[in-house]
Amino acid sequence: MDAVIFDLDGVLVDSELTWDEVRRSVVAAHGGTWRPEATRAQQGMSTPEWARYLVDTLGARLTPDEIANTVIDEMTSRYTAGPPVIDGAREVVREVARQWPVAIASSSPPVLIHAFLTACDLTSLVPVAVSSEEVAAGKPAPDVYLRAATLLEIPPERCAAVEDSTNGLRAAQAAGMTVYAAPNAHFPPEPEALAGATVLTNLTALPAALKAGR
Structure with missing residues (x-):
């Protein structure tokens, strides 16, 4: 090695719980519906992949770029204190x-x-x-x-x-x-x-x- x-x-x-919490709240705020399998399905996805998933599969009423920016901005804010x-x-x-x-x-x-x-x-x-x-x-x-x-x-x-x-x-x-x-x-x-x-x-x-x- x-x-x-x-x-x-x-x-x-x-941070896995934080990612989950932020994505859930953004999906709910924009008209989508969380599914039981959604958390595990997104683990490992790239940003473009999970953004499309939140829109196409969970029904959030934003574009993939908009939802990606919204989620990442909130995650960045939560990282402000470290x-x-x-x-x-x-x-x-x-x-x-x-x-x-x-x-x-x-x-x-x-x-x-x-x-x-x-x-x-x-x-x-x-x-x-x-x-x-x-x-x-x-x-x-x-x-x-x-x-x-x-x-x-x-x-x-x-x-x-x-x-x-x-x-x-x-x-x-x-x-x-x-x-x-x-x-x-x-x-x-x-x-x-x-x-x-x-x-x-x-x-x-x-x-x-x-x-x-x-």
Whole structure:
């Protein structure tokens, strides 16, 4: 293994509930109807993908661009006081970065990825940060992970990926990476998505698991 690529939401930032809350409120405010499967369906989608989903599937009466801007503006506002960083996440990234090149491959828009890196003073330690907005398809497609590996100049099969959700785990596996799962407590991944992954008790167990290669 020659590099480690982190997901952001649910792995380093406890933001999945916030995304869900904001999207639900925007859909309701604009005439749409939330569906039971909507939360899981959107995990891993790129911004254009979930914006179309809110409009085409849930019936929000805005254009995809309008609803994307509305949701992201509200998320950015909630990050003003600092993103909800998961306990120990900053220290884990720092410890891992001492031994391997580190990247982020996230479905969040670039503005929120950079807000996290700036708030945690990690910008210099994370030279590559890719949003699924910048590739053809969001998770579970492997595109965002493959792009991160390309920018790191390391073959994907020589990278470890750290994920929490069903679609994220599928994306990392499809990219051919060694996968470490830190399951999301709010929205646990499906058992089949954990097949072949090393399941961590929590994120702070990652450095030791990487060093042990298990």
